Amino acid sequence: MGQKIHPIGFRVGITRDWESRWYAPKSQYRHLLYEDYLIRKTIKQRWYSAGISRIEIERAANIVRVIIYAARPGQIIGRGGQGIEEVTRAIHKALHPNKPDLRIDVEDVRNPDTDAQLVAENIAQQLERRVSHRRAMRQALARAQRANVRGIKIMVAGRLGGAEIARTEWDRVGRVPLQTLRADIDYGFAVAYTIYGTIGVKVWIYKGDIPITERRILLSSITTPETAFETPARPARPAGGERTAGPRRRRGGPRRRGRGGGGAQGQPRGNAQGRGQPRGRKEREPETPPEGETPIDE
Structure with missing residues (x-):
């Protein structure tokens, strides 16, 4: 959230x-x-x-x-x-x-205009000199655009303009993909100490995606470059499509009792009529006359 x-x-x-x-x-x-x-x-x-x-x-x-x-x-x-x-x-x-x-x-x-920490400190210094926070944010966004960054986001929080209730305001130009790991995102934070209290300044700057070759070099200290971005191969199946010996695995979860689920083991699943018969009324079987009586022909 x-x-x-x-x-x-x-x-x-x-x-x-x-x-x-x-x-x-x-x-x-x-x-x-x-x-x-x-x-x-x-x-x-x-x-x-x-x-x-x-x-x-x-x-x-x-x-x-x-x-x-x-x-x-x-x-x-x-x-x-x-x-x-x-x-x-x-x-x-x-x-x-x-x-x-x-x-x-x-x-x-x-280029200080593309460094998130320096941009945040510059905005904090302007707020301490009682410059409007909206003006300071707009100027920083314009300078970053002239420096050809892919995106920038600025957020200020506190008693902005000496307000009684603290609030948060932010502005953004371009896109800042925070959940993309290959994105080169710089982050900076600074605090402005004003007569009304402290104001926090956060800056995100998106400079583009990092090529996979540079990521491989950085990950070489953890894993080898050949296996840094490779997914493990699936094991090959036996030749001819034959399955390996062993018990066959049943798909799905355990059977549930209830409507259409069958009762105890050995009883048929589904309705009591069995499969292949239509649902509804059962066909009446011919009645057998009691012993000693002759059937009446209709």
């Missing part, structure tokens, strides 16, 4: 890759997972204005590689790479007393 699963988590391992890529023993898994959370939280809060789309983390031995995808990477790198050193110090402070060997890479997001 209208509840939507997270589109990215729904497609992880099929058309989307994991944002944290590492292996760890069971005793260390929760510690490394919490470190990933602290790394993302520290970078996102401190460099929010840089337009960070996502943060990927890779681990190998004691080396941690952090890949930051940002719309304005210059704010993170700084002059002569001084910003990278600042990012390293901030992460080491958050992970104290652990100090892993960090490798920071910053990648540029070339």
